[in-house]
Amino acid sequence: MREIEKNMKPKELKAYRTQLFRDAEQWKTPDRIAHYGNIVTWKIFDAGYTIDEAMTNFDVMKDTVQKFLEKYPIDVLIDIGIRNQFNVTEAFGMGKNGYYYYDKEVVGINDHAYCPVDRLMEYIEDKNKYAWEVALPEKIPDFYDKPMEVWKNTWNEYWNYIMFILKMNKVTGAFGLANGAPNNPMKGTINFGIEEAESNLLGIKNLSIAARRNFDQLKEFCDAWHEKETKPIIAKIYESEDGPDMKYCFDASLIMLSQNILNPRQFDELYWCYLEPLLKAYEEKGKCPRIFMEGKIGQYADHFADFKKGSLCFHLENDDPWEIREALPNVCILGGLTTAMLSNSTPDECVAYTKKLIDELGSEGGFILSEDKMLSYRNDCKAENLKAVCEFVSNYELKK
Amino acid sequence: MADEIKVEAAEVAEEAVEEVVEEKKTDWPYASYPDGFNKLLNKVMPFWARPAKKMMGSLLIKVLVDG
Numbered sequence: 001m002r003e004i005e006k007n008m009k010p011k012e013l014k015a016y017r018t019q020l021f022r023d024a025e026q027w028k029t030p031d032r033i034a035h036y037g038n039i040v041t042w043k044i045f046d047a048g049y050t051i052d053e054a055m056t057n058f059d060v061m062k063d064t065v066q067k068f069l070e071k072y073p074i075d076v077l078i079d080i081g082i083r084n085q086f087n088v089t090e091a092f093g094m095g096k097n098g099y100y101y102y103d104k105e106v107v108g109i110n111d112h113a114y115c116p117v118d119r120l121m122e123y124i125e126d127k128n129k130y131a132w133e134v135a136l137p138e139k140i141p142d143f144y145d146k147p148m149e150v151w152k153n154t155w156n157e158y159w160n161y162i163m164f165i166l167k168m169n170k171v172t173g174a175f176g177l178a179n180g181a182p183n184n185p186m187k188g189t190i191n192f193g194i195e196e197a198e199s200n201l202l203g204i205k206n207l208s209i210a211a212r213r214n215f216d217q218l219k220e221f222c223d224a225w226h227e228k229e230t231k232p233i234i235a236k237i238y239e240s241e242d243g244p245d246m247k248y249c250f251d252a253s254l255i256m257l258s259q260n261i262l263n264p265r266q267f268d269e270l271y272w273c274y275l276e277p278l279l280k281a282y283e284e285k286g287k288c289p290r291i292f293m294e295g296k297i298g299q300y301a302d303h304f305a306d307f308k309k310g311s312l313c314f315h316l317e318n319d320d321p322w323e324i325r326e327a328l329p330n331v332c333i334l335g336g337l338t339t340a341m342l343s344n345s346t347p348d349e350c351v352a353y354t355k356k357l358i359d360e361l362g363s364e365g366g367f368i369l370s371e372d373k374m375l376s377y378r379n380d381c382k383a384e385n386l387k388a389v390c391e392f393v394s395n396y397e398l399k400k
Numbered sequence: 401m402a403d404e405i406k407v408e409a410a411e412v413a414e415e416a417v418e419e420v421v422e423e424k425k426t427d428w429p430y431a432s433y434p435d436g437f438n439k440l441l442n443k444v445m446p447f448w449a450r451p452a453k454k455m456m457g458s459l460l461i462k463v464l465v466d467g
Contacts, residue, residue, distance in 0.1 A: 089467040129407040
């Protein structure tokens, strides 16, 4: 870390880091390139623990995050140790009926589906009602037999979890870590009907089938989702003050995955027609969302070509950053580091590649460094490689 | 013939299971949303947390259904 940043107090450092992100998004040359840490459970191994030791023990998780931030001068961390709520689901005795699972080496998620395609409209009519009266009793066979003591324990663990979130905000605040994006609504990202169908309601397999066999039903659901969920967000954006919210590095966080299983017509009719008005609202208000482009987005690059510089930031996974820069010279790129390189190369090779990324993509703004995948498994990265990259990027000043 | 009996037996069993599930659902005093759910929350939430019942209740459902 540069001396100037070492001498800053946490709040000052946080504001400075936020400015680095905002400068890059606005295509102004920042003092240095910001590093958005796409690091999830890998940091548990790096701190000397296994997944099962950390997942349900808040003290271990806090120690994990502190050790990570002491070792790596990163500017934003995608997960500050609060992503998985196993204490709550375990208190409820969810066991094998839970969608998430963990062992010593991995946190995983099973492809799941809790809503058949012919009940999607019932779900969107009242999501909580559907979850409470249909999804939970179907998911948990003894749902109606849980003793009151189990419900009380579940509540207590839920409360402890909320307190842990607040605690971790303080812990990371002491390191001057910047805030990624405002929560919306509480779960962190803005979601679309098609993404909810893919990730929870239908699952990947059923969505693929439904997009071909039940297109009209899916369209009706996505229309209803847009009316109930997305339009109120768009209205709030238009009501908000112009310009970026400087409490955050981005004005929103979106995740896109479904484009990978939709054909162009399906993408236009089930996704883009709802996404475009949201992105236009951010553009008109001078704001910039981060969109995590899981899989690839290059095949739909033309859809984003007319947006103003400063209104979009793509967090890339499998797309080549140089190809995206050529196709979309208006879009800020977040990414560049690959788990393949971080796990297989030497520190010198990683630093040389990082320098090339910065010099070719970021010398005039429009680039923020990050990892392509959420670092999760033990072998996703060598510690000495991440250390070398962090030291380089936190010291490499750009010429203005 | 044997196959027909099997099919018939399976149908009877399925109906019986559905009846049991339905019966349980109607017996459980907290099965409806929002009334039953709110009653349950009043039992498990401490008094001081109840003003935040709507938001926290929704999130608890989300944790259980997505978790």
